[in-house]
Each structure stands twice: as C-alpha cells, then as structure tokens.
Amino acid sequence: MAKKGAKVERTSVSEQPHELKYEAKKEGTTPKKVEAAKKSTASNKRATVEKKLESKK
Structure with a gap:
C-alpha cells in the first residue's frame, strides 16, 4: 500500500x-x-496545475 500512496503523492x-x-x-x-x-x-x-501556471506567464 505504501507504494500506491507514494505514487499518488508525486502526481498531486x-x-x-x-x-x-x-x-x-x-x-x-x-x-x-x-x-x-x-x-x-x-x-x-x-501536471494540470503546472500547465495552468505556464499559461499565466
């Protein structure tokens, strides 16, 4: 279970x-x-948040 939590943590x-x-x-x-x-x-x-921040630059 720890692996799944760590993976989710990296993507959010x-x-x-x-x-x-x-x-x-x-x-x-x-x-x-x-x-x-x-x-x-x-x-x-x-990824979604970074894309939004890039569009604001």
Whole structure:
C-alpha cells in the first residue's frame, strides 16, 4: 500500500503549505498563485496545475 500512496503523492499538489511553497519555487511564482491555479482548474493534479501556471506567464 505504501507504494500506491507514494505514487499518488508525486502526481498531486496538496493544500499543505510546504507543498504549495515547493510548487511555487519550482514554477517561479508565489504559493497564492499556485493555490489559485488549483482552484481555477478544479484539480490537484500536478501536471494540470503546472500547465495552468505556464499559461499565466
């Protein structure tokens, strides 16, 4: 079971502050913008959020 959880963890962005900070640093933006991208896409999938952030640049 641990393997499945780890795989899911890599493909999603949670609401946890450290996850938002990591994704923001990776994309060169702010945690608030990452959170906004998550809400506007209605998804927590990392690829979807990153695509939305790229389109905002």
